[in-house]
Each structure stands twice: as C-alpha cells, then as structure tokens.
Amino acid sequence: MPESVLAKPDNPLSLDNQLCFPLYAASRLVTRMYHDKLAPLGITYPQYVVLMILWEHAPCSVGVVGEKAMLNSNTLTPLLKRMEQQGLLIRQRDNRDERQVNVTLTKAGLQLQTECSCIPAELMARFSDGAEEELVQLKHLLTRVLPKMQRALEAGQA
Structure with missing residues (x-):
C-alpha cells in the first residue's frame, strides 16, 4: 500500500x-x-x-x-x-x-x-443517515474495483 x-x-x-x-x-x-x-x-x-x-x-x-x-x-x-x-x-x-x-x-x-x-430502499434509508451520495459513490467505486480484484485473485491461482 x-x-x-x-x-x-x-x-x-x-x-x-x-x-x-x-x-x-x-x-x-x-x-x-x-x-x-x-x-x-x-x-x-x-x-x-x-x-x-x-x-x-x-x-x-x-x-x-x-x-x-x-x-x-x-x-x-x-x-x-x-x-x-x-x-x-x-x-x-x-x-x-x-x-x-x-x-x-x-x-x-x-x-x-x-x-x-422494499428492502433495498428501506435499508438505504436506515444506514445512509445523510450519506446517500457517499454510499452511491462507494457502490460505483466497488463496482469498478471488484473485477480487478477478481482478476488478481484468479491470476494468483494460476
């Protein structure tokens, strides 16, 4: 890191x-x-x-x-x-x-x-506490990073 x-x-x-x-x-x-x-x-x-x-x-x-x-x-x-x-x-x-x-x-x-x-909206409301935009950004970031992490893991197993 x-x-x-x-x-x-x-x-x-x-x-x-x-x-x-x-x-x-x-x-x-x-x-x-x-x-x-x-x-x-x-x-x-x-x-x-x-x-x-x-x-x-x-x-x-x-x-x-x-x-x-x-x-x-x-x-x-x-x-x-x-x-x-x-x-x-x-x-x-x-x-x-x-x-x-x-x-x-x-x-x-x-x-x-x-x-x-109704579960996704209820939970978003429950744990966002005013941080909706940050959670949306986190989701987008994780969506971009997860495939890279998956490829790195698979490359290490080869």
Whole structure:
C-alpha cells in the first residue's frame, strides 16, 4: 500500500492501515442489517443474492449464478440445494448438455420478489443517515474495483 495512504506509516500492520478491515466490517454490518429483513422471510443474505440474480436472469445455468454471485461451486451447490429443499427453485440437468445444470424459480421463489422489493430502499434509508451520495459513490467505486480484484485473485491461482 502506498505510504501516502497509511494512517501510521511506521507500522504497516496497524489495523488503521489495512484496506481489508473496513471492507470486512462494512460487509458484516450490511449483512446484519439485511438479516433483520430477511430472517422473517426465511432466507439468508446469500440466498437473497441468488434470488436477485434469478429474478433478473432465470432460467439460467448454475454457472451464471455462480459468476454473478462471485461464489465457487463448493459454496454455491449446497446453497442451491437448501433453496431447492425450501421450495424456492428447481435445479435440472440441461437436456442438450448433461454437464450443465439449469436453475428455475418456483412460484414461491417468484412470490418472494414482491415481499423483498422494499428492502433495498428501506435499508438505504436506515444506514445512509445523510450519506446517500457517499454510499452511491462507494457502490460505483466497488463496482469498478471488484473485477480487478477478481482478476488478481484468479491470476494468483494460476
């Protein structure tokens, strides 16, 4: 990390110098806020992410869901299995390519869209506290940075 952004240049391991910690803390806080809205609906935040993808793209392959959710198959498969057991979606092998599994929403999965439609605005109002513009800027910045981080991670695994 460039020295100019270090809060304490003499201590590179200071928590104040880490990019990872504010991202981690913000992620945990946002997820906790979503939990309060999602728990009464019987879904978790990762399930909500999958549902948002499917509301927009279903039917689609498991690979598309994994790519958009940025989840590996070892995380995604059990998540989709639980959602299928809950009656929210159906997984089926593609008739043309047995290697591919497609995901379709059930009636229950589609009905949750209506129940969840107010959540983004409610949470934005709850945690923005006058910082709406900063949150919009943060979202745009993260949207630009995430693909770069993903490519760096993939390059390191090659």
